[in-house]
Amino acid sequence: MLQTRVARTRRLALIGLAGALAVSMTACASERGSGGEGGAGNENTLVFGAAGAPKNFDPIFNDDGESFRPIRQMYETLITYKPGTADLQPGLATEWRPSDEGKTWTFKLREGVKFHDGTDFNAEAVCFNFDRWFNMPSAAAQSQMIYYGDVFEGFANNQGDATGQPVYKSCEAPDPTTAVLHLNKAKGAFPDAFGLTSLSMSSPTALQKYKADDVKQSGDSFSYPAYANEHPTGTGPYKFQSYDKAAGTITLVRNEDYWGEKAKLERIIFRIIPDENARKQELTSGQIDGYDLPNPADYQALRDAGAQVMIRPVFNILYLGINQANNPALKDVRVRKAIEHAINKEQLAKNELPEGASARDQFVPQETDGYTDQVEKHNFDPNQAKQLLRQAGVQNLTLKFYVPTEVSRPYMPNPVEIAGAIADDLKAVGINVEMVQRPWNGGFKDDVQKAGKHDLHLLGWTGDYGDAGNFIGTFFGREKAEFGFNNPEIFNALSTADAQVDEAAQKRAYEQAAVAISKYVPAVPLTSSPPAIVVGGNIQGLVPSPLTDERFATVTKGQQS
Structure with missing residues (x-):
């Protein structure tokens, strides 16, 4: 057993x-x-007010809340999260077990489950989904698989941004209720990441019938096939009727044939x-x-x-990103530390964020293994900030501060007002700020995360699962245009932590990575807020x-x- x-x-x-x-x-x-x-x-x-239109209804191609909210009602994952927590509980799998080296995961599947089209959920269906993701045929499709790319680090034929050896190797179904996942390397994000909404199980029959992988790209735009737009087919308690x-x-x-309550x-x-x-x-x-x-x-x-x-x-972080690639002064860690010393985080949390918001001195949430009091702290100290700038020989520093508009995030309800308070703090220590406001979906994300046009930027993250790697690994695990630095010590520390199977060893490794990040200051952790x-x-x-x-x-x- x-x-x-x-x-x-x-x-x-x-x-x-x-x-x-x-x-x-x-x-x-x-x-x-x-x-x-x-x-x-x-x-x-139940009539629920959505802030925006969904991208589509195929879980694997999505990464935003407005799409995930309806998807979560229609689809299920192998492992899920206990309501109100980040703790794991059985989903479509009732039991799961890793091999000693963490390169094989065996799932015991729930019996009597059917997809919305009446076909059986079984081990072959699980393997079909994992093989589908791994063998996604086009660069356009791969580029839209954000969460899969982050967790599995590549595809059978890397046509998108992924490089290197992928995590996934193969899947086998020795019997209808047992699925065995083989990996090329251990991944510390498991088992938590198996609960990601993007990794929900779809009906193999519907995927094939409605050409689910036929994603087309035209310039910066993408079009999705009938499966994603008109025929999403999961196992969840609700099923799709229409999108007007x-x-x-x-x-x-309501799915009247749902396996559970x-x-x-x-x-x-x-x-x-x-x-x-x-x-x-x-x-x-x-x-x-x-x-x-x-x-x-x-x-x-x-x-x-x-x-x-x-x-x-609370399970989020607001941060001030620093791009070292554009302005030579930002390559000096003394300047980056001066920026953090200049910001009154306590006042920011009190004046600009919801009741219950708190200042942060690191990127790992306090509720997560990997949090440590040993990080190097750069408390609010304008005099120290000025002294560090003098030591670095920096005067009249002017930075382009990119700020998103037309958006409200759990960690960032009023971006422009928050940015204004930060800009005032920076000016007080002699750092001039040129505010560049860009719409969230109309240039900001591309300018910051792809083009790296900024010196500073305001952004944040809500955790997807209870693992430190979902925070600092996502931010600083590799070279990115958002931060513009190459630090092998940090990259290797995060890679080592992510490969740990033993929980105690992984905890220690992420703590060490968190300390290294705090000393290097690739960005400034600001606040966490309780969203409603x-x-x-x-x-x-x-x-x-x-x-x-x-x-x-x-x-x-x-x-x-």
């Missing part, structure tokens, strides 16, 4: 709705919208409402049942209207996730207070 590998102990505790979620219901809401069969007024329908782009609505219906509600409708203030108004008027990332300034007004503002456990999700006062059963991995199958609708 296979033995389930015990998930790493995390301090991200399961938080019940009646407990420390900071759910506030201080008044009755305005009347709910009457709604029709699919409206918010229907007790069998003109109306901006995505409709999912069936979803409480018959239908979920995601209404695309780009304006945050409009989402607030739609919720308080009863036209929608909830939305994500409410503006912290609106928390009390929402509570006063009877809504439940649910504060997630808000729902109407009649919504019950939603468990906020530190990974923003909320599942709606447990949600019910009662009477408004």
Whole structure:
């Protein structure tokens, strides 16, 4: 009998709705919208306000929250996360076991599971999915597989950005309920990374029928096949019904043949409402049942209207990126340390971020193995900043500070205001700042992460799973245009940590890497913030996730207070 590998102990505790979620219901809401069969007024329908349109519905090609939210209701992974935590629990696999050297993973699969098209989920289906990802046929498709590329480090034929030996080797199905994954090298991100939404299981029949891998590129644009847009086929408690782009609505219906406990509600409708203030108004008027990332300034007004503002456990980081490639002064570690000493992080957290935000002195979350008090700290000290600049022989330094607009992230609710506070701190020690504002999806990410046009930039990260490598490995594991440095010591330290199978050894290795990063200062850790999700006062059963991995199958609708 296979033995389930015990998930790493995390301090991200399961938080019940009646407990420390900071759910506030201080008044009755305005009347709910009457709604029709699919409206918010229907007790069998959840209407959720989405901030933007999904990219598509094929998990492997996605990396953003607006796409993942509906995908998570339709698809499942081999291993999943316990609600309200980053701890692991069985998904489509009931048990999992690594070999001693970590290069083979054996999964015992759940029996009696079917995909939405009625075909069987079994070991052959698991291997089909892993082989599909590994053998993705085009550079266009590979370039869209962001999470797979990060975790598995390459493909059978590297046509995209991936180079070197890939992690994946092969998969075998000795019997219908046993899948064996063979790797070329151990990967410390496992088993946690097996829970990534991108690695959800799709129906092999539907993938082939609707030509799922036929991704086309035209300039900077990509087009996706029928599977991704019209026929997503998973095993989850909800299944796809329609996506009306003109109306901006995505409709999912309950999977009546679901293997586990069936979803409480018959239908979920995601209404695309780009304006945050409009989402607030739609919720308080009863036209929608909830939305994500409410503006912290609106928390009390929402509570006063009877809504439940649910504060997630903190699992994110806001940072000031430093690009060493453009400005020679930034290659001097004394200048980079001066930048960190110049920033009043405590004041930033207090004045510009949600209640509960805190200053950070490293990139590994305190709740994650790899966090250490031994990092080199560069506390707020303008005089020390000025002294370091003098020692480096730097005067009248001017830096291009790239700041995103048209975006609100869990770690960064008001980017321009946050950047303004940082710019003021830098000016106070003699560093001049030229602010360059660029739309999030209209130039900022390309300018910063691909072209490296900036000197400084504001960005952050919400953890995908409870592993230090998902933070510092993602940021600093290899040379990137975002940071513009080549430090073999750090790259090797992170690679060593990522290859550790023993949990204690991996913890020590990530702690050592965190210390090396703190001394080198490739970027400045700023703050962490507790993001919120808000729902109407009649919504019950939603468990906020530190990974923003909320599942709606447990949600019910009662009477408004």
